[in-house]
Amino acid sequence: MSNRRPRILILTAGFGDGHLQVSSALLHYFHAQQVNQVQIIDLMKEAHPVLNSLFSKVYQMSTFTSQLGLDYYGWSYYMTRDSNPSGPVMRYLNGLVKGKMLETISRFRPDAIINTFPFGVVSERECVHAARTFTVITDYALHSRWIHPDTFGYYVATNEIKDMMVQNYNAAAEKISVTGIPVRPQFYTTAAEAPLRRAAQGTAKGKRILIMAGTFTVFQQLVELIHLLVDQEVCEITVVCGRKQQAYEKLTTLFSGQPQVNIVGYVKNIHDLMAASSCIVTKAGGITLSEAVILKLPIFILSPYGGQERENARYFKTNGMAQISSNVRQLAEQLRDFLEAPTIADRIREKMAEFHKGAAGELIVNDILKTLQNYQDANHDYELMLRP
Numbered sequence: 311m312s313n314r315r316p317r318i319l320i321l322t323a324g325f326g327d328g329h330l331q332v333s334s335a336l337l338h339y340f341h342a343q344q345v346n347q348v349q350i351i352d353l354m355k356e357a358h359p360v361l362n363s364l365f366s367k368v369y370q371m372s373t374f375t376s377q378l379g380l381d382y383y384g385w386s387y388y389m390t391r392d393s394n395p396s397g398p399v400m401r402y403l404n405g406l407v408k409g410k411m412l413e414t415i416s417r418f419r420p421d422a423i424i425n426t427f428p429f430g431v432v433s434e435r436e437c438v439h440a441a442r443t444f445t446v447i448t449d450y451a452l453h454s455r456w457i458h459p460d461t462f463g464y465y466v467a468t469n470e471i472k473d474m475m476v477q478n479y480n481a482a483a484e485k486i487s488v489t490g491i492p493v494r495p496q497f498y499t500t501a502a503e504a505p506l507r508r509a510a511q512g513t514a515k516g517k518r519i520l521i522m523a524g525t526f527t528v529f530q531q532l533v534e535l536i537h538l539l540v541d542q543e544v545c546e547i548t549v550v551c552g553r554k555q556q557a558y559e560k561l562t563t564l565f566s567g568q569p570q571v572n573i574v575g576y577v578k579n580i581h582d583l584m585a586a587s588s589c590i591v592t593k594a595g596g597i598t599l600s601e602a603v604i605l606k607l608p609i610f611i612l613s614p615y616g617g618q619e620r621e622n623a624r625y626f627k628t629n630g631m632a633q634i635s636s637n638v639r640q641l642a643e644q645l646r647d648f649l650e651a652p653t654i655a656d657r658i659r660e661k662m663a664e665f666h667k668g669a670a671g672e673l674i675v676n677d678i679l680k681t682l683q684n685y686q687d688a689n690h691d692y693e694l695m696l697r698p
Contacts, residue, residue, distance in 0.1 A: 317418060445461050450596055
């Protein structure tokens, strides 16, 4: 049999952009190793497009209902966090997509299957093509739904998660690598320039607050925060509205007479904006937090939603890399204190520098390729030339 490059199947989901971004980052690093047969599949979308749309809307609505005291997503997260990974809930969720998954495997014949979402996994026993299975956990907290029988290797963000997997789920320590969470490669190339950009693109005092509009479930909270910061007159403010066109138009009108307030819509170069900022106000998604760590950008989080975001936020606060506020006025006070005390920023950036483990996507891809090389058999003959 002639030598060939391995085929890689990445399983993901579109509930938020984070899982898709992790998948895209892994794709980039596989291509950098000249492994081009890589397929990304949103299993639920492919298997049940109508049900997928319904689940997505229910997930999105949870951020609004939580403000009314109906935090059903948070409740379900904590109720099932320590449940049996092989129990009925996980069997049901995996069963929803198993047919499509096995069909995809049969057609694509992957050598490695990588999970970036906590359900829809296939075990090596079920994969007739002897593919190795891997899971990339995309949060700074552990939920039992990430644990799957027969998974060959896990890639996690922290030593704490690894310890929990070993102690609570009897996972083999040698199968768990602490790599961090993969992010887009632009953040690594931009990181070296971040200090100069902050100094050059900020105000005369070099202070710019970057606010992600998606952080605010209630639009009026965002408006109130901007007014409070404008009144302090200590910084520039950049608000990223993303695809929220209505919010963009309203904010542009409301703050048209405020030169220190910059309102932008969807931007592809968010890494450039982050690199030029003094701090960021954002949701506590695992990928955004990881991006901020790479750029050594202090983080401020307003009332994180129950579930993985709350646990992510708590982890970052405990480790001195973020501050959490329960209301807008408290957030404004935290930002004011931060801007007036440069030593706070220095301390946070030192913590982030110590925490950063390198290019997670590159570490994961190289480890998977080496694993495939080491465990090749008569039906899997590779020619892998890892780039330095």
